[in-house]
Amino acid sequence: MMFQCDRCGLCCQNLDKSELYRDLDRGDGTCRYLVNHECSIYESRPLLCRVDECYERFFSGEYTRNEYYELNYKICKKLKEGEDLSCHCH
Numbered sequence: 029m030m031f032q033c034d035r036c037g038l039c040c041q042n043l044d045k046s047e048l049y050r051d052l053d054r055g056d057g058t059c060r061y062l063v064n065h066e067c068s069i070y071e072s073r074p075l076l077c078r079v080d081e082c083y084e085r086f087f088s089g090e091y092t093r094n095e096y097y098e099l100n101y102k103i104c105k106k107l108k109e110g111e112d113l114s115c116h117c118h
């Protein structure tokens with residue numbers, strides 16, 4: 029099982045919702061590596077951008093994989109619906 033990301037790029041345009049992504053933020057909440065709505069360093073993107081690896085490294089003691097995916101899918105959904113978010117968990 030893997031996290032199902034449709035690569036809409038919305039999370040990469042809302043980095044200012046979390047301090048963790050500050051180094052990637054080009055200054056307006058969008059990642060400096062997002063080019064034409066795609067990650068230009070996808071194969072070598074940071075660990076924080078990798079949902080499955082983040083789960084394995086940081087969250088597997090706290091959540092089941094499905095629970096963690098659901099938390100992430102909720103954020104994807106909110107981003108797609110244009111809701112303002114105060115947190116960003118992956």
Ligand code: SF4
Nearest residue numbers: 033034036037039104
């Ligand atoms: S918002 Fe969700 S679906 Fe869109 S790119 Fe980010 S993780 Fe993938």
Ligand code: SF4
Nearest residue numbers: 040059061062067077
């Ligand atoms: S490095 Fe890539 S996946 Fe990570 S926030 Fe930037 S554009 Fe998105």
